[in-house]
Amino acid sequence: MDITLTPEQQALQLEIREYMKSIMSSAMIEEMKDPEYYEGGGPEYRKGLRKMGQDGWIALSWPKEYGGREATAIEQYIFTEEVMRSGFPYPFLTTEAIGPILAEYGSDEIRETVVKGILQGEVVIAIGYSEPGAGTDLAALKTKAEKNDNGWLINGQKIWTSLANFSDYIWLAARTDSDAVKKHKGLSMFLVPKDNPGFSHTPIWTLGVRTNATYFEDLQLDDKYQIGEVNKGWRLITGQLNRERLSLVNHGPIQILYEDVATWAAETQGKDGQPIISKPWVQTNLAKVKTGLEVLRVMNWKQAWAIEENRLGMEQASVAKVYGTEYFVEVYRLLMEVLGQDATIGGDSPGALLQGRLEHRYRVGSILTFGGGCNEVQRDIISAAGLWMPRAR
């Protein structure tokens, strides 16, 4: 076994790290201070994304026919790690999950416009799965799409449709067969252009970020925007969720938080005149963070390697999702304890530490344990697929 990056992989890592500094310009950092733009959508964000498209980074993992570099899963992981580490709100789900689906199932026209637009950094897509009555039990969704002479007529409401306030399309899951015996068998996928008059949205402000409620009222959609086989949408949804699970728990952002807090603690003196890091309890907290972080890194590397080797067990993505998301929550606490009460000062206020990044991470930390398939469902998968235990009910 060799659990280290090759010189080529290290070079790629450094190249992207350097490159992302140009994307995370001071104007971009300034723009992100506006809560409206924290997850992207502002002019600087659009500019940065377009540049990444032009410079060929968005297509990194894509096939050559799309101008891609056919990066391995490990290289793609390194890319994800460095982009997340930089703090740029890169639309991974658009480029890595929905983009490839559109390339595979979309018409030539969709490929020419939407897919090309994604790769050029012009197009961002929001995900419209969740509904007020359909969260973890996603297949219970009620938004309805009916076939008519002009294509499809869509009616319904979605909730938590993140990025929908600035995205160009909504990737929508809707019910096309209300009589299907099993509820996940009557679902189909649609790509809804945001400028369609049947579409509207209102903001939802969460304790961390802005998201949206979205409405589809007598929305008439051309046939070309129905993607994949009718009534077989469930497979596209779950395939995408599996990809999402791995990129959720990338170790890059935690690595830099850990390094920044440890550096701060070494450079800052407490009231006893000694560096904060000389306190035993601070050392123990940092040791706990590092103990978990090493495993998170190797786990991610091993899964990327296993994808490359075509031997990723079904329960493995669930293991990473549960371990990573619960570890994140713990890490924010351990690192905030090191900063003390000052950790609660918001980024824009005097006295804020590390630009208030931990204060913000804490606010968004809990989303991951229930989002992306709640951790209970992941544990169900682990006990069934990893341990062959019979399922409940």
Add this chain to the structure above:
Amino acid sequence: MDFKLSAEQQDVQKLAIQIFADQTDNEHLRQFDNNSRYDTKLWSDLGETGILGISIDPVQGGMGFGFETLCLVIEEAGRSMAPAPLIPVLVSAALPLQKFGTEQQQSILGRVATGDCLISTAFAEPLNDDPLTPSTTAERVAGGWQLSGLKHCVPYGAQAEKILVSAQSSEGLVALWLSPDNEGIELTDQQSTSGEAQSHMTLTNVLVNDADIMAIGSDAETAMTYALQRTQAALCAFSVGMTDKMVRLTAGYTAEREQFDVKIATFQAVAHRAADAYIDVECLRLATSEAVSLLDQEKPADDSVKIAKIWCGDVTHRTSQASQHLHGGIGVDRDYPLFRYSLWSKQVELTLGGSAQLLSELGESIAETFLNR
């Protein structure tokens, strides 16, 4: 980056699985419960098939494979609870002997590889498991050294032909090989949680020949660190097999056992506790792979070994308790194999550094790194 085992490693792993499977059913293991014995028949089989010589130099009759390959065998021993002193003999003693011993000292390795003799290492003293700061003292005398002090929890102290010991002298640390039948050595059996044979060893003015000295000063520190880190990592590898088996026993049992007219595995609380143990074991496996791989390649591994052993301490404890809990009464019954795993879990957890102690050591090392940046 490559997580694959080499073809040769896969062969060794298969061989180990097969040998252990044949000689570790519950009835057979019962003979070795709680009587401080190891399975001499199994040991000589391991010698005959070459497994004992896996990481011993071909010059001494071994196969010369690396530490990582040896750890695959140790993992299988943990999985099967094979009553065989692989870690004390092959890791704690044979590895430093091969790396730092004189030619004469190394001549014993041939008999270690065939299974004809045991060697061991005394890391611990009462209240001190750090072999770099022993209270035992060594003093130069005519023709050699004189040793006084106390070592304990010495695995197979009474059966070993040679025991690696460290002592403090005016010239720094001394690492040397003791013969337990030397005058001035008194051995008393200690009963350990796991049932592994261990000795309490009093040293009163023991004379040691120059020929038995392995290293002095910083060389001795290097040699004892080499032995210590590899032993810690080997305990982790042993625990990977051991905890993995506990989780699988638990999954199998709860999938059969019925209460309230259903298989107890179908209670989500039961399934999720097992899933958490599964995640824990995976984390231990990854931390261990990294530490073992770095040691195998002789790369810096100070923090990685500590991290692996911290996971080892936490995961052995949690998996053992979860497994016992989900089994109910049968889990503590000596007619069912789980109890052995639980006893060994506690033994390994506390051997050569528990999690709290190692977290504190790791924290100091982190502080040092960031203060010197």
